[in-house]
Amino acid sequence: MAGFYQDFTVGILGGGQLGRMLIQAATDWNVDIHILDPAENAPCAHLAKEFTQGALTDFDTVYEFGKKCDLITIEIENVNTQALQKLSDEGVKVFPQPKVISLIQDKRLQKQFYLEKGIPTAPFVLVENADDVRKHSYRLPTVNKLGRAGYDGRGVQVLRTEEDLAKGFDDPGILEDLIDFDKEISVIVARNEHREVSTFPAVEMAFHPTANLVEFLFSPAQIEDTIANQASEIAKKVITELDMVGLLAVEMFVTKDGQVLVNEVAPRPHNSGHQTIEANITSQYHQHLRSILGLPLGHTASRVPSAMVNLLGEDGHTGMARVEGLEEALAIPGVYVHLYGKKTTKPFRKMGHVTVVDTDEANLRKTARKVKDLIRIIA
Structure with missing residues (x-):
């Protein structure tokens, strides 16, 4: 563990908002973060210890970047797994493992994997x-x-x-x-090299009607304890069957007759875990670092009920981003705003998120919707 405090470099493929929040968490432990991203002005560009501009899908670019790191992880799945496998073969730790990323990159392979392993899915x-x-x-x-x-x-x-x-x-x-579901939920699960596994409480997601992106998230999900336990066990089974090290978001349907079915997974920090920064004992970003660095996994319990509001670029607005309603939102108790440092906006682009915490769940939902109406990302 002492080695993490000096001259230990974690390379992240992808320099978007997930990488940005991973950098913020890594700073607590003096872990240097190197970033590879194709965009010159990526959200991580000015925060990383070292930033490299380059294609995540190019073998040589990923390989040369990875050779300078002690450990490689990802914040997006669309990466060159052949280069990652070569780095792993040469002794660089790569988590999640290249074979896991390769499987998840293809939904056809994902679905066949669930079928073969007895994991419930549509x-x-x-x-x-x-x-x-x-x-x-x-x-x-x-x-x-x-x-x-x-x-x-x-x-x-x-x-x-x-x-x-x-x-x-x-x-x-x-x-x-097409599943006639009652709710869409997500469980984030982590697993380290010592095979320790831990899940966060299930959260409930509400999607934008046209953009098919999460618009609101509520934690904990309003589901029966038996459903919550079933979802947690399914998430543990998925990450264990994958033999994966890292953080995995498992998105699921809860059907009207009480079944829990896996929809898709993401082997990285996820939109459905942003609220953990303020609302849980351990954030998903610290948990991801704990899992890939071989540290004990953190306690995941919720401190307080929470909601997450995605801040999406307004429809009809493209250009330099401006934020409306920020001061009014920040004046509301329990509101935490995270902007992602993206210079330009376009319709439905993820520009930031807001976490709302409140012990009164009815007021929590009311405040989340108020924040959604207050903050607008326009050009």
Whole structure:
């Protein structure tokens, strides 16, 4: 452990808001962070100990970057796993492991993994192209997901009618049963090299109706204890079956008849864990560092009920970002604003988030919606 305090470098592939908050957590333990990101003005560019501009998917770029680090982790899945595997073979620690990232990069492999390991998930079929989608019209209503390259709501189409089949993706993907769910929840789970596993309490997510991005999050989720325990055990099973070291967000559906089904996973800090900075004993960012550095995992209990509001770029606004309503929001007790340092905005771009804490859950929800109406990111 003493080695972490001097001359220990963690390299992060990706320099967005997740990397930014990881840097803030790593500062507490004197861990130097090096960042690789394709954008010159990435949110981490001026915060990292060392910043390298370059493509995350280029073998040579990732390999050369990684050789200067003691340990590599990610804040986005779209990275060159062949370079990461070579670095791992040469003795650089890479968490999550390259084989795990490779599997999660492809939703087709993800779904097959759940099936093989007995992890509950929505029924599905693999499709190769748009013609193949049309051949499975008998599955309507269904959800067409791209196997690769989908992110933040992109690469997902809900197909309800015969006419909707024309929207099907002309690339390999899946058709998944459209689940009549009661709630969408997320459980963040961590696992270290010593096989210690720990979950955060389940949170409840509400999505933007058109952007397919999380708009509100409430913690803890308003679900029965039996459902919460089931979700926690499923998350533990997923990370254990993956034999993964790191932090894993497991997004799930709770059906109206009480089933818990895994939707998708993300092997990194996640939007559904931002509120842990203020509301939990250990934040997801410190927990991620604990897991990849081989440290004891932190206690994850909630200190107080919380809500998270995503601050998205306003529809119809593209250009240099301006924030409206910030002073009014900060005047409200229990409101914590996090802006991500992105210079420009565009419709539905993630520009920041707000955490609200309140022991009165009814007032918590009221304040979250008030903050959503107050703060606008415009150009």
